Amino acid sequence: MLNFFQLIIIYAGIYALMAIGQNCITGNTGMLSLCHAGFFCIGSYATGIICKTLGLSFWLSLPVAAICSAVVGFLIGVPTLRLKGDYLCIATLGLGEIIRNIATNMNPVGLMSIPRAELFGYQFSSRNKVTFILLVWFFVLVAYILFRQLSHSRIGRAMTAVREDEVAAQSNGINVAKYKIGAFTLGAAIGGTAGCFATAYTLTVQPSSYTFMVSVMVLCMVVLGGMGNLLGVIVGAFIIEFIQYFPQLVGLSSVIPAQATQIIYGLCLVVLMIWRPQGILGRDKYRYGDPRSAKERLVSFFRRGEKKGGKA
């Protein structure tokens, strides 16, 4: 059980990284994108190729994966800028599928037995989960701090302005195209790094695992947690990974079939959306400088939950 709990923490960390990237695109800038599986795939392949084929260090693959994904994100961002809302969602969905389709076609088996990541002679093996948790969550923390600072900076506010009203943002002198492409590139880069850790943990790269469902799952984490709220996004990643591994965690994986987990997952999505469409930690309307203290906000958060609980 402890074993599975550690597994959940590792996967929650990997997906939290992806969700932070998705949040930058969808939560902060308001672009509905569904190709994070594609970025994840590129990052995984970058690590796989660098560590296995070229025999170089895992640490080198991190920036390379980030740069590769960022370049793809940039290339996707530029032409699809003209598209809005659901059209953007469909175009990016198509691009994600194209990336997977091409990867499958080049080599349907993928890469196997990739060498482990190493730090000062210490090997990060999947058997020793605690060190892996530290490794992944260290990077989640770094990404959290970076993106938190970003969203409170001038750039972050410009991105929010683009999300809230593109025309108004443009008339206030914000270069909408620049921020949209920038958000796409940044989000893609983080998605790519998440792919590195997934490869370093499983030591395999299988093109069949980067389906459209992965993108959907990452989007769910962002929306469930509360769009634009970084902490919420990480909570969302935890919840979804927890649901995925729940039967193994309580040792009932032989009793509960795999499909039941997915059904519970689907039910959770529907119920949570009906109960709190803005996400668990989401706000009704985005506003700056909440004058209330953290305690007051916490109290009002739980009060609101009580009041709205029966309204669904």
Add this chain to the structure above:
Amino acid sequence: MNTLIQYLQYFLNGVTLGAIYALIALGYTMVYGILKFINFAHGDILMIGAYTGLFTYTALLGESTNAAWMLTSFFIAMLVSMAFCAILGMFIEKIAYKPLRNANRLAPLLSAIGVSFILSNGAAWMFGTQSRRFPYPFDDTPIVIAGLSITPHQILTIVVSIIMMIVLTSFVNRTRMGKAMRATSLDQPTSELMGIDVNKVISMTFAIGSALAAVGGILASFDFRVYASMGTMTGLKAFVAAVIGGIGNIQGAMLGGIILGILESVGAPLLGIPSALRDTIAFATLIIILLVKPDGILGKNEREKV
């Protein structure tokens, strides 16, 4: 000459595939036209339709090998499956989408994804993960005309699709309910003020879309077999077809479906790439069309007003 016939053959196969996409795309486009949201569960309704059709057909047929009864029970099975999916579609709308009609745009999308998970995994749980063959209700020997071979199930697919499209077009254009649907998709608050029962219209839209998906599912199962996740890729492609044609536009969905089917079938041999890359062709077409004409081929160009 031989290559010409070969390409005509690909073209013919493409039209059959396209007719199926078009039927499914109609459901997406009608729902989008009225509610402005992507019903991701539509693909799974298609799968439920295929299973319902398959079970009803085998139950009705029993041990009988009478050719006339085979065909009759096939059509009865199709009607049963249409009715079942129509009810299922309305039920899903009531439970999962109606409470979210005024929420932000992402909420119903995620709710639809949740429903899709429930349906596809529920089916995998109940019916197992192995795929089943839908038995042909007739002798499926290809008919060869001037070097072109066409199978009876392809003819059936095309004929049934054309009938369905004619029925739908005349329903939307000729009846009172159809008029109410068109009004609701143009302007929901105004049509409500004019006395149209918008809830009823939305229920009806889901019922019709799901019934068409059931037909599409049964026809698709001749080529693709019946399995729990059959709706995911077929549904996605049909949605692509709806977007190519101009989402929200009924003629556009039909046109988009046929175009996508033909491109998928002819594209790979024409470009000399492996046929496993046909999905890439479908999605690349989508992106190119969206970039050239962001509202699809027959879509109306809506300018954003300040």
